Amino acid sequence: MAYVLVINSGSSSIKFQIVDPHADASADPFVSGLVEQIGEPSGRITVKHGGQKYVVQKEVASHGVGLKETFSLLDAKGIGPTQLDIIAAGHRVVHGGMIFSAPELIVDPVVEQIRNLIPLAPLHNPANIDGIEVARTLLPNIPHVAVFDTGFFRDLPPAAAIYAINAGVSEQNLIRRYGFHGTSHEFVSSQVPGLIGRDPAHTRQIVLHLGNGASASAVANGQPVDTSMGLTPLAGLVMGTRSGDIDPGIIFHLSRQGGLSIDEIDDLLNRQSGVKGLSGVNDFRELRAMIEDENPNAWLAYNVYINQLRRFLGSYMVALGRVDAITFTAGVGENDKFVRADALDNLQMYGIEIDPERNDLPNDGPRIISTDASTVKVLVVPTNEELAIAQKAAAVAARVK
Secondary structure, eight states, rough: EEEEEEEEOSOEEEEEEHHHHTHHHHHHHOOEEESSSSSSSSEEEEETTTTTTEEEEEOOHHHHHHHHHHHHHHHHTOOOOOEEEEEEEEESSOOOOTTTTSSOOOOOOOOHHHHHHHHGSTHHHHHHHHHHHHHHHTTTTTTTEEETTGGGTTOOOHHHHHHSOOOHHHHHOOOOOSSOHHHHHHHHHHHHHHHHTOOOGOEEEEEESSSSSEEEEEETTEEEEEEESSTTSSSSSSHHHHHHHHOOOHHHHHTTOOOOHHHHHHHHHHOHHHHHHHHSOOOOHHHHHHHTOOOOHHHHHHHHHHHHHHHHHHHHHHHHHHEEEEEEEEEHHHHHHHHHHHHHTTTTGTTTBOOOHHHHHHOOOEEEOBBTTTTBBEEOOOOOHHOOOOOHHHHHHHTTT
């Protein structure tokens, strides 16, 4: 069987999967794993295969060491990349700027172009490049393919993409709405027409990717017309630890009156805000337990989260004109029935009505959770970004044979 190695290289971790690109979206990967705490004394490598979990605790000095150790562990189990029919390696790259809209075969000039985009994603693109370079060295005889988080949103309409700030400053600093989670939004939105029996070329839909990071998109006939994240993944919805949209003047106020540095404000808005900043937790299971214990901070955090979600939902309904489907995906979207019910509460006048019994069912695959009378279909569709990356990488590999 042919597989694709999918690599998501972060600043101090590497997530990886070995995936059958033809598998069902709900199927487990053939192999999955995580290299953690790279560069720290107490590293860890976790591999899952065939219902078994293997953990190795040891120092992982670099991304190169981490991947080499992982491949050795997989080899010892008879499931290493050189022991399987690996037809391609797919690499998640967070920022493709305006250069990349589609998956790209990785050659040296492509790596340099990704490197040139580091100012737009200083925390992510360097780590993505590390993973690419190491994997190309270890597996030199297979095609390596970059799949960009921003690719799906590259051609947003100018009215949605352009910020109303000085045009010269924007152009000089590459400022515009790029959008993120594009692989997930594209993967999920492509499944919806078939699930509701509509022609993809005549389907208008809203996708709500709700995880620790959260984003929304409006998609008309397969093409995105708006999305909530912007120049960075900080914009838009309230998230687990990120503020989402705020008055930009807050940043000036925190600097001038609060005495915070730019780096401190960055840390505050990205890591100490959102649901966690208001309640102290960013896990929605913990938040629900706190709400049931009548914790006022948890209740406030939840209501702020839902209010912002409904604000974007309403604006996208107007932008689309007609809505055929609203889809929830990612960790919170797929598993939190309260978020789904409250996000769409009291919208029957707009043709949106959730069936409580369908909404209560466990997350075991794509399903419709709206009533039969609801003219707007409401769905839960599990995302599988790794499978999407594997499919795109396999397609590129097939073209370059």
